[in-house]
Amino acid sequence: MxxxxxxxxxxxxxxxxxHVLKDINLRVPRGEIYGLLGPSGCGKTTAxxxxxxxxxxxxxxxxxxxxxxxxxxxxxxxxxxxQSDALYTALSAEENLRFFGAVYGLRKSELRRRVAEVTELVxxxxxxxxxxxxxxxxxxxxxxxxxxxxxxxxxxxxxxPTVGIDPLLRRDIWRELHRLAAGGVTILLTTHVMDxxxxxxxxxMMRAGTLLAQGSYGELLAETGAAAIEEAFLYYGxxxxxx
Amino acid sequence: xxxxxxxxxxxxxxxxxxxxxxxxxFAPMLVLTLIYFILDETDHPVAVGVVNAPAEYAERLEDxxxxxxxxxxxxxxxxxxxxxxTASLYMISGRAYIQVDGSDPGxxxxxxxxxxxxxxxxxxxxxxxxxxxxxxxxxxDLSDFDYFGSVLIGFVVxxxxxxxxxxxxxxxxxxxxxxxxLSTPIRRWEIVCGYVLGFGAAAAAQSLLIxxxxxxxxxxxLTGSFFLVLLVTLSGALTALTLGALxxxxxxxxxxxxxFIPLVVIPQVFFSGLFELSPALTALGRCxxxxxxxxALTEVMLKGGGLAEIAAPLSVTMGFxxxxxxxxxxxxxxxxxx
Numbered sequence: 001m002x003x004x005x006x007x008x009x010x011x012x013x014x015x016x017x018x019h020v021l022k023d024i025n026l027r028v029p030r031g032e033i034y035g036l037l038g039p040s041g042c043g044k045t046t047a048x049x050x051x052x053x054x055x056x057x058x059x060x061x062x063x064x065x066x067x068x069x070x071x072x073x074x075x076x077x078x079x080x081x082x083q084s085d086a087l088y089t090a091l092s093a094e095e096n097l098r099f100f101g102a103v104y105g106l107r108k109s110e111l112r113r114r115v116a117e118v119t120e121l122v123x124x125x126x127x128x129x130x131x132x133x134x135x136x137x138x139x140x141x142x143x144x145x146x147x148x149x150x151x152x153x154x155x156x157x158x159x160x161p162t163v164g165i166d167p168l169l170r171r172d173i174w175r176e177l178h179r180l181a182a183g184g185v186t187i188l189l190t191t192h193v194m195d196x197x198x199x200x201x202x203x204x205m206m207r208a209g210t211l212l213a214q215g216s217y218g219e220l221l222a223e224t225g226a227a228a229i230e231e232a233f234l235y236y237g238x239x240x241x242x243x
Numbered sequence: 244x245x246x247x248x249x250x251x252x253x254x255x256x257x258x259x260x261x262x263x264x265x266x267x268x269f270a271p272m273l274v275l276t277l278i279y280f281i282l283d284e285t286d287h288p289v290a291v292g293v294v295n296a297p298a299e300y301a302e303r304l305e306d307x308x309x310x311x312x313x314x315x316x317x318x319x320x321x322x323x324x325x326x327x328x329t330a331s332l333y334m335i336s337g338r339a340y341i342q343v344d345g346s347d348p349g350x351x352x353x354x355x356x357x358x359x360x361x362x363x364x365x366x367x368x369x370x371x372x373x374x375x376x377x378x379x380x381x382x383x384d385l386s387d388f389d390y391f392g393s394v395l396i397g398f399v400v401x402x403x404x405x406x407x408x409x410x411x412x413x414x415x416x417x418x419x420x421x422x423x424x425l426s427t428p429i430r431r432w433e434i435v436c437g438y439v440l441g442f443g444a445a446a447a448a449q450s451l452l453i454x455x456x457x458x459x460x461x462x463x464x465l466t467g468s469f470f471l472v473l474l475v476t477l478s479g480a481l482t483a484l485t486l487g488a489l490x491x492x493x494x495x496x497x498x499x500x501x502x503f504i505p506l507v508v509i510p511q512v513f514f515s516g517l518f519e520l521s522p523a524l525t526a527l528g529r530c531x532x533x534x535x536x537x538x539a540l541t542e543v544m545l546k547g548g549g550l551a552e553i554a555a556p557l558s559v560t561m562g563f564x565x566x567x568x569x570x571x572x573x574x575x576x577x578x579x580x581x
Contacts (some may be wrong), residue, residue, distance in 0.1 A: 052426050054579055068581050075428040088422035091288065095252070098398065102248035103427045135382045147423070 005030040006051055006187035011060035013046055020046050020226035022209045024060070027235040028188055032138075037157050037201030037233065043089070043209045044190040045083055048159050051188065052080045054149040064155055076104060079153035083160050085140040091123060091134040093143050096132060097150060104151040118146040121176055123169060145173065149180075156180070158189040170202065174199050197229045205233055218219060245429050248281070248443065249437025253411070257445055267407055268450050271399040272456050278395060279461045282388035289354045292319040292331035296339075300361055307357035312363050330354040383465060385545075392463035395546040397536040400450055400476050401483040404509055407501045408442045408486030417496070421578060425456045432577040435568050438488055439481065443493045445482035447473075466547035475543060475553060479536035485567035486532070492574045 006028040013021040021043050028034040036044045049055040050062050053070030062069040065077060087096055094115060101111040119125045122142035134141060141164050148156060154179075162170050172198075181187055181201070189200070197203050198217050205212040205220070213220060213236050217229065225231040244532055268546050292314040293301050301311040314322060319331035323342060329350045330343040341358055345351045346443065415421040424434065454472050457463045465472065487500075514528030515537035516522070528534040535556035540557075542548035 049422075053581070054422060056580060070429065070579070072428045072581055075426060078426070080423070080426035082419055082423055082426075084419045084420035088420060089418070090256045091252070095255055099252045100423075100427065101246050101250055102251075103424070103429050105244065106427075142314060238514050 003030050004028065005064040006034070006063060006188055007031075007061075008047065008051070008057075009061045009063070011050060011062060013043075013050065013055070014058045017083065018232050020209050021050075022056070024174050024211055025213070026204060026211065028186055029182045030186050031181050032201040033177060033187045033189070033199070035203045036188065036206055037192065037194070037197055037203055037229070038190075038206035039192060042206045043110040044206055045159055047206075048080075048190060050159050053113045054080075069213045074153065075155050077110045077155055079148035079151065081148040081161055085137075085144045086133075087132045087140060087143060089149075090131065092129050092131050093119070093135070094128045096143065097147065100147050101150055104152060113228055114152070118149045118151075121149070122173070124147045126224055131229055138166060138169070141165055142169070142173075154185055156185055156187040156189075158187065160191060162190055162191070163195065182237070194228070194233070203229075205236055207237055207240060212238070212240060245433045246437045246440060247433065249429075249509075250441035253438065253441025254444060256392070256411075262537075263407055263429065267403050267445065268452055269404055271449070271453050274399055275392070275457060275461065278391065279388050282386060282391055288330040289330075289357070291354055291358065292322050292328040293332045294319050294331060296332055296334045300334075302453075303361040304357055309354060309357040309361075319322075330358065332358060339472055346568070377446060388461070389464040389545070390409045390541075391459055391517065392461065393540045394515055394537040396453055396457050396463075396472070396476055397479045397514065397540050398533060400453055400480050400532055400535065401542055402450070404442065404480045405483040405487040405508055406504070407445075408438070408501070409491040409494070409503070410497050411495055412438065412444070412488040413497065416491070416578075425579040431579070435488070435576065439484065439564075439568065441486045443481060445475075447477055447485060450476035450480055453460055461476045463544065465544050466550065468545035471543045471550060471553065472540065474538040475499050475536060475557060476561075478557055478564070481564045482532040482536070482560050482567070485564045485571065487538040489567045489571050489574070491569070492577075532560055532563045535563075547578050550557040 004027045007028070008026040010020070011021055013057050024047060026047075033147070036047065038044050046055060048058050051064060051069065053116075063190075064074055067074055082149060088099070091099070097115045097118070098111060101114065106114060111158065116125075121129055122145055123134055124139065124142055124146065127135070129141065132143060133243040135143065141161070145158070145161055150160065162173060177187055185186045191197070200217070202214065202216055203220060204214045212233075215223070220229065221227070224232040224235040226235055259268075266382065288308050290310045290312060291304060291357045293311045294305075294314055294316050301313075304311040312322075312328065316333070319328070321344075322328045323331050323344055326344065328344075329347075330341055333340040339358070341357060342357070343351050377420070386564045388469065415424070442471045452471055454476055458469065458472070490503050491500060494503070511531045511533035514524065514531050516528065517537065520528065539553040539556040539560075541550050546552075
């Protein structure tokens with residue numbers, strides 16, 4: 001397991017009687033972009049929250065950077081972007097960034113530099129002083145991403161990072177994610193946009209709380225004989241229904 | 244460090260949110276001013292109809308803040324029915340017959356009191372036998388507002404801090420920022436302390452403003468130290484803030500916070516010692532934070548009590564706050580165990 005940065009081992013999670021995650025096994029090597037694909041309600045977000053240390057597995061184990069989650073000390077090394085934009089709408093973008101930067105313990109000078117860097121990256125420099133209440137959906141998404149990147153975490157957990165972002169900026173963000181991965185950052189993201197799958201190093205398909213298949217884009221296509229990832233998904237889905 | 248960041252963020256949020264700021268600072272002043280006009284009615288004279296009585300009797304009535312009007316018997320009856328006068332007086336062979344409109348007990352009592360005191364009594368003919376009255380607490384011209392006002396400062400601050408802090412803590416949960424916060428290495432107690440520090444600072448400003456307004460603008464009697472009034476008000480605000488944050492965990496929307504007001508906040512007024520209650524009900528009041536806030540405020544403002552006199556109620560309210568804070572730290576476990 002050397003180099004595996006995120007590990008889920010036989011993770012089960014119940015919410016009352018609901019069995020939301022069923023025996024999930026998952027490994028993400030350091031520096032990879034790992035895509036969790038699946039329809040909404042399949043358990044992607046629960047899996048991400050368990051890795052982030054907000055939730056805990058009912059059974060099984062989650063490990064990040066070789067240590068068992070949840071652990072406060074590790075949370076400083078994870079950048080988490082939630083599915084819904086968690087912003088203080090009465091505050092400006094800069095105030096949001098400065099607040100979370102302070103919570104992550106960034107020093108003043110570094111905070112100032114990082115705020116400039118991440119806003120540049122998500123193309124919000126011109127709107128930094130605007131209150132986030134007046135932001136569009138895409139702008140909020142970009143600011144959420146900037147917040148996740150702020151403290152230079154070696155592990156990024158992004159829940160639906162590109163929803164509502166226009167294609168041009170989406171391309172830029174993907175370019176940046178690849179640049180980060182090349183620099184050793186491990187990224188796990190969820191999406192239900194199938195055409196983003198191709199951009200991940202490795203994919204997992206999820207449905208109704210189970211992992212249907214894992215592998216690279218090419219492997220999954222080859223195994224199912226599908227021409228597109230959507231077809232591959234249907235293939236695994238039907239196979240699951242039969243068994 | 245994180246506590247300070249959180250407190251700073253809460254203050255920035257308040258600074259940007261002018262409406263909430265106005266609600267905290269000016270709504271209490273508006274409410275107190277209205278109550279002042281209602282309770283401070285010593286200036287409004289009660290009118291009494293005099294049908295036949297000695298002229299000096301009617302004159303003496305004026306001394307007791309009662310307007311005496313000369314009427315015939317029929318006119319008096321009509322004026323009483325029309326509500327123009329509160330009572331009418333006939334004198335038949337030295338004996339007074341008084342008809343009174345008792346629908347407003349306060350006014351009726353004042354009219355009767357004046358009529359009785361203006362009448363012939365032995366004290367008047369023998370000035371040396373007039374009772375010697377000393378006000379141990381309060382003063383002769385103390386109005387209802389002086390009495391209620393001291394308690395109302397505590398209550399009004401409690402009410403608005405409860406509302407604003409409860410809604411703010413709730414929004415942290417419903418907008419997802421609590422989850423985002425919990426994905427950082429912040430500790431649960433740091434969140435609660437950050438809230439207490441941030442809203443505590445806002446509540447301190449509010450307490451200062453309201454207490455100044457009550458004492459120096461509305462003229463509520465203050466015999467003790469102004470600083471102690473502030474201290475007690477602030478301790479009440481802290482209890483309100485921690486209680487609001489605590490109860491917000493049991494609410495799913497802003498409206499559900501409002502629903503707590505008739506259940507949790509309003510009943511405290513009735514048990515705060517303003518009204519005389521049976522011993523059993525008084526005992527119930529002892530479970531309520533506002534009882535101690537009100538007790539301490541009356542002690543300082545009307546009886547001139549010092550820190551020693553209010554140490555007990557003050558420590559009880561502080562105890563309430565600490566208790567609520569600890570519970571809140573525990574309840575946050577629901578969102579993240581560590």
